[in-house]
Amino acid sequence: MNRNYLRNQLLELRNREQFYCPQCKEPVQLKIGHVMIPHFAHKKQSNCQQSFSEGETAIHLLGKSQLYEMFRKLHLNVHLEPYLPALSQRPDLLVEKKQQQFAIEFQCSTIPIPQIESRTSGYLQANIIPIWILKTPKDKQPYVDGIQQVKLSPFKQQFISYTQSHPQMITFNPETSTFLYFSHLLPIGGYRYIANVRHLSLDTQHFPFLNVTDPSxxxxxxxxxxxxxxxxxxxxxxxxxxxxxxxxxxxxxxxxxxxxxxxxxxxxxxxxxxxxxxxxxxxxxxxxxxxxxxxxxxxxxxxxxxxxxxxxxxxxxxxxxxxxxxxxxxxxxxxxxxxxxxxxxxxxxxxxxxxxxxxxxxxx
Structure with a gap:
């Protein structure tokens, strides 16, 4: 990871945007120092007891910010880290379209699979559609577009979506502002799948997320x-x-x-x-x-x-x-x-x- 690149991206974002606490609605500061990881913080006079963005990496913060900007440009109602009291959960983003809510979770680290299942279940019970987006893994060989064999660990398999007509997994790389689609996944044993791999830039993304056409x-x-x-x-x-x-x-x-x-x-x-x-x-x-x-x-x-x-x-x-x-x-x-x-x-x-x-x- 190029830290200078990420820091410059966050500095540019801070100069361009104003951020607010999802709990008390007061303005918050995006702190970008050289010792601590970038994070949001209330101003000293604030009485808000709610903390957020704790322990997250710069790449996670940048990814959430880019996704937030993407949804805004698509003219969608989007909230950054809103607290959902009924669920005691805080998705990275909450998007609303045609009276339907979508919880966007941008996952940059490995977490226990039961935790993913529990959070997903909570969203569904509240009639919120969960969309998990995995940070694009840094594999030994960079993925190229086309039909190929891929390996997906049990953790990565948790991010396969079956809500569309065909199984697919979407990942996002904030460093290149690029989505990576693993579409029309076909299991062939163990961790191995055949997939149609496609890159899609942030600026050309749709929502609901683009469906790749069926292979001929x-x-x-x-x-x-x-x-x-x-x-x-x-x-x-x-x-x-x-x-x-x-x-x-x-x-x-x-x-x-x-x-x-x-x-x-x-x-x-x-x-x-x-x-x-x-x-x-x-x-x-x-x-x-x-x-x-x-x-x-x-x-x-x-x-x-x-x-x-x-x-x-x-x-x-x-x-x-x-x-x-x-x-x-x-x-x-x-x-x-x-x-x-x-x-x-x-x-x-x-x-x-x-x-x-x-x-x-x-x-x-």
């Missing part, structure tokens, strides 16, 4: 290629990662279906959900499911609520949430369209790709 079928082909490459790498390593041998449900499924791990047909492991609903990768739960059908004497394209319930009883640890059943149904829609009834069924991979693309564009 040609653009989605890049997703497909990245997915296939990751799938094959995973299958090559999977046999050596297991310490359970034949007790491993996935390896047992491969043995039962008489198929080598690296030679699974391409329709096993396809992405059918925009969220991670299973505790294992797609190739694993799909292979276990197909083995279960075979054990029960059904064709691979068979589906019923009864058999799904029996499957969940047999393998409860596979399921993370209730949406896992939706993933099973989405998977079978594709299997049935391809007329796949056994592992060696012939099918058109181009048709498989098109079905997955249609599923990818489906609304949440």
């Amino acid at each position: 079928e040609e653009e989605f082909f890049l997703y497909w290629q990245i997915w296939k490459r990751n799938r094959q790498q995973f299958l090559k390593k999977r046999l050596f990662l297991s310490k359970k041998g034949i007790q491993d449900p996935f390896l047992r499924a491969c043995y039962f279906m008489r198929c080598h791990v690296e030679n699974l047909p391409i329709f096993i492991g396809i992405p059918v959900s925009k969220t991670s609903n299973f505790s294992v990768c797609e190739a694993e739960w799909q292979m276990i499911w197909l083995m279960f059908l075979s054990e029960q004497g059904y064709n691979l394209d068979y589906l019923s609520s009864y058999i799904i319930n029996e499957f969940t009883k047999r393998y409860p640890l596979l399921f993370i949430n209730k949406h896992a059943e939706d993933s099973l149904r989405n998977y079978h829609k594709i299997i049935q369209k391809l007329s796949i009834t056994q592992l060696n069924s012939k099918f058109d991979e181009t048709a498989l790709y098109q079905y997955v693309y249609v599923q990818f564009l489906a609304k949440l």
